[in-house]
Amino acid sequence: MTSTLSRPAPAPASAPQAPRRAPSADPWHWAVTGASLLAVLAAASSLNGVVEPWTWLMPVLRTLVPVLLAAALTRALGLGSMITALAGVLALVGALTAQFFPRQALIGVIPGPGTSLELQRLLAQAEETVVSQVAPVLPGAGIFLLVCAALGLIAIVVDLLATTMRMPAPCGLALILVMVSPAIVKPTGVGMFAFIVTVLAFLFLLATAQWRENRLASGGARASSGFAGRSAIIGAAALAVTVILPMFVPGFNSGAFPQGARLNVWGNATGLNPAVTLGNDLRNPTGFGRILYSTNSDNPVYLRAVTLEDFSGRRWEPDERNGDRESDVAEIGAEDGVPGAPADSSPVFTRVSTQSYASPWLLTPYAPVGISNLTGNWAWDPANLSILATDGGSTARQQYLVQSRSSALTREGLGNIGPSDTEAVPDVFAALPDDTPEIVRTRTEEITGEFVNPYDKAMAIQSYLRGPEFEYSVEAPVEGGYDGSGMDVMARFLESKSGYCVHYAGTMAVMARAAGIPSRVAIGYTPGSPTGDTEEGPDGVELSEFVVDSRNAHAWPELYFEGVGWVQFEPTPSRGVVPTYAQQAFSPVGPRADDGNALNPSGLPGATGRTDPATDPTNAATGSQGAGSEGEATPATGLLAIGGVALLALLPLLLRTVRTRSRRKSVAITDVSAGSAGAATAAWAETTEIAGDYGYPLEPTDTPRTFAGRLAHEADLAGEPASSLARLRNAYEREEYAERGAAIGSPGAVTPPVPFHGSGRPGPSGTPAVGTPAVGTLARAVSPPRWDDVDTVTRALRRGSSWSTRIRARLFPQSLLNRFRSDPRD
Structure with missing residues (x-):
């Protein structure tokens, strides 16, 4: 008797799915x-x-x-x-x-x-x-x-x-x-x-953008594919590059990026106001803006560019006074309020070669009486003898000759001069703004109150600022937030008692005005270092050559004495040269080797056979710090470089680990809640990529079965690894090809359209071929994927590989050449 098979009942209709959001709807x-x-x-x-x-x-x-x-x-x-x-x-x-x-x-x-x-x-x-x-x-x-x-x-x-x-x-x-x-x-x-x-913020932007992409891809449903982890890896790579790159790119100096590194693209000081870059120049230990000059002066030569007279406002800057300037720089007259040169005075000649230094203000010794060989249009100011380019030109690559005069000043002569007439100089040189801090006035009264003569007051102020309470530092103003100039800056300097030449010069000038002495601040360069070369000047005069750069940038005060004119003082400790008339027996700091009386051979380093670290020109940018500070920075820089290189070397491993953990998490969720979409695909993607890393790549023409069969044969997978590979493949086929909601083999299921492609090769050790469809393989429900199977296949591949292949698979995985994706069929 033949039994009749009843027609299978139709599969129950799946639950209606919520309509997906239209692609154009994008509130994210x-x-x-x-x-x-x-x-x-x-x-x-x-x-x-x-x-x-x-x-x-x-x-x-x-x-x-x-x-x-x-x-x-x-x-x-x-x-x-x-x-x-x-x-x-x-x-x-x-x-x-x-x-x-x-x-x-x-x-x-x-x-x-x-x-x-x-x-x-x-x-x-x-x-x-x-x-x-x-x-x-x-x-x-x-x-x-x-x-x-x-x-x-x-x-x-x-x-x-x-x-x-x-x-x-x-x-x-x-x-x-x-x-x-x-x-x-x-x-x-x-x-x-x-x-x-x-x-x-950049990582947050990356994560937010990826979150939006996931929302769009899933129709608004919640989805996760490890975008936060990828953002963190990108950030780590960016950090490694920014740490390492400045060490090899010219222009970065003074530390490791971003803290302490400064991108110096100009290479020399430029701009209308030389005071703008003064602090930065002093903090740059490399020295740029090289200037050569040769002179027959018997005294150290300061190259002076501009003066600051107006102390009102929060920033001090030079006054161009274009309407008052004289155009003929070949013959410069006497300064306002200053007597002419004595008849018996001998001229001082200085030849200046600016090379890469560029500024609209001309560098000259004080006080110039004539300049020759200049190119361009220049004009001088009768109020301060500053010389400015009037046609947009600069000092760059100029070579010019300056004739100047110098006065033979003595302590006794200056001490006999009384207070100057209020009309001797313009009011701008004596005015104090209303917002002058009280500490400036009270401290000036404490220091100069017992003196009458301007010289005694000036010496009291200079001695106070050069005293042991004050310290030269180019970093303290930055850390304390009072870098630059201005009345509030001077007040904070008097409180902290630490700063560089701008603070010392500005404070002495302001205190001198508070004591009734007209004053101004000069900006330029200290005498520098001798090169040992000489050249012939006008009328056969021998000129000795010196060199200065950004490390010699300096500011100093000039005070007015009636009948004499403007007199230079030096309140900054460890910098510049204290003039003979301003020296006292109890002065705690002597001349520096590079900026001291460099015309005296006994003042050169070679005369004593040793150099004071505090006076070494290479340390001028760091004040009293010795050469050891540079050596202390070297290990830190080396550690940063080693750490950055190590981070870059481990970056592929980190990327691969993040991707693996993301996939492991999605499969782990499946273990708890069967049926989670994408779990089998993630496990199979991990398996194929791991196989590729160990030398068994997935070919574009491969189906899951042909790849699994070839991998089992070429990698000699047998026993549990072969079974794990088969389970991973079956789970992937079910997830990819079965209708949603229907188990393979159940009524209504769709047979996966995969070609045979010779997948019937026998498996190793007598095991069934992994690529051969077993009877009933697709006729029964396949259990959800387990990550243990991925680990089993991975361990088998690792055991069967050489040590070099293992290292390459871990540190330089080939799978990273593919873009981030979840679908391995692309």
Whole structure:
């Protein structure tokens, strides 16, 4: 009797799935735009120290928020990428107009008549700030206009890359652009705080962008593919590169990036005000801006560029006085209030070769009476004898001859001079602003109160500043936040009693005015070091050659004595030369070898056979620190280099480990809750990549069965490894080819469309061929994948490989050449 098989009942209908979100619906772009805003603001934190800290924050927020809000709204309306970029640019123009051109604006945000003229004025103001102020510069509309415009454009680029183009990784280049200016201007580089917050913000942007991609790919459902781990690896790679790169790129100096490293792209001091770069020059131990000069002077020669007279305001800068200048520098007359040269005085000749030094202010000994062989148009100021280029020229690669005069001053002669007439010099040399700190006045009264003559008062001030309480340091002002000049800076210097020449010179000049002595601050270079060469000067005069560079940059006070003129003093300890008339027996610091009486052979290092470390010119940038400080930095630099190289070497291993852990996690979830989508695919992807790392790559024409059969045969997998490989393959086939909700072999299941491709090769040791479909393999439900099977196959591959293959598979896995993906069939 033949039994009749009943027709199988139809498979139960699967539960209706929730409709997926339309691809155009993308509310998650708002999160990426917000992350872009945070990233740009984090990079902008490096501007602290370029401008006064956090003064830039509100103008930048008032610029970036409207720009990114306009871009996000346009994107939400689905108007296209070009319209989004255009909306961002228009919003930037409107935000800048509302902030910086409110009087010229139409309805508050549209540039109106007069905007171009106001723009030119603000740009000129910004240029003046850049060339005439020392960082951090004072907050001003011109400099903030440039900052806000630049950051607004960078924010548009970052938002387009991360949100519209969905390429967040290149945004790091835009963020680096923000930090270029601080790396150039700030003496300590970008700074660790700004660097760390920028890196964290960039990683957050990467993670947010990947989270958005996962949401879009899953139709809004929650998904995870290890994007946070990948972001951390990218950040580690960026950190390693930034640590190592400055050690091999010319221009980075003074430490490891970002703290202590300064990108020096100019190579020499430039700008309208030599005082701008003075502090940075002194902190640069390499020495640049080389200048040669030859002279027949019997006294050490200071090369003087400008003087600072106006002590009002928060920054001191030279007054150009273009309307009062005389154009003929071949014959320079006497300075205002200064008598002419004595009839019996012999001329001093100095030939100067500027080489790479570039400045619109000419370097000359004081006091010049004539200059020859200059190229360009130059004019001199009768108020201070400063010489300025009037045609936009500079001192670069000039070689000129200066004739000057010097007075034979004595302590006794200066001590017999009484207080000067108030009308002897212009008021600017004697005026004290109303905001002069009380500590300046009280300390001056304590020091000079018992003296009457200007000379005695001046010597009391100089002796006080050169006393044991004060210390020369180029770092203390930076750490204490009083670098540069200004009345508040002088007050903080008197409290901390540590600083460099600008602070000593400025403080003595201010205290001299408080004591009734007209004063000013000269900016230039100390005498430098002799080269040992000589050359012939005018009328056969022999000129001895000296060299100076940025390490000799200096500031010193000049005080006015009626009937004599302007007299130089030296209050800075361990720097410069104390003139003979200003020396006292109890002076604690003597002349330095390089800047002392270098014309006297007994003052040279070779005369004694030894050099005082405190006077070594290579240590001029660090004050009293010896050569040991440089040696102490070498091990740290070496450790950083070794650590960076090690991090780069281990980077492939870290990337591979992160990917493996992400896949292990997805399979572990399956062990608890069977049926989680993607688990078998993740396990199979890990298996095929591990096999490729050990020399058994997945070919483009391979099906799961042909690959499994070839791997079992070539790697000699038998026993438990072969069974594990078969289970991984079966789970993958089921997940990839079976209908969702139906087990393979159950009614309604679909047989996987995989070709045979010769997969019936016998397995090793008599085991069934892994690639051969066993009867009922697809006719029964396959258990969820287990990570133990992946580990079993991995251990078998490792045991069957040579030690070199094992090292290559761990440290340089071939699977990293493939892009991050979950589907191995690509």
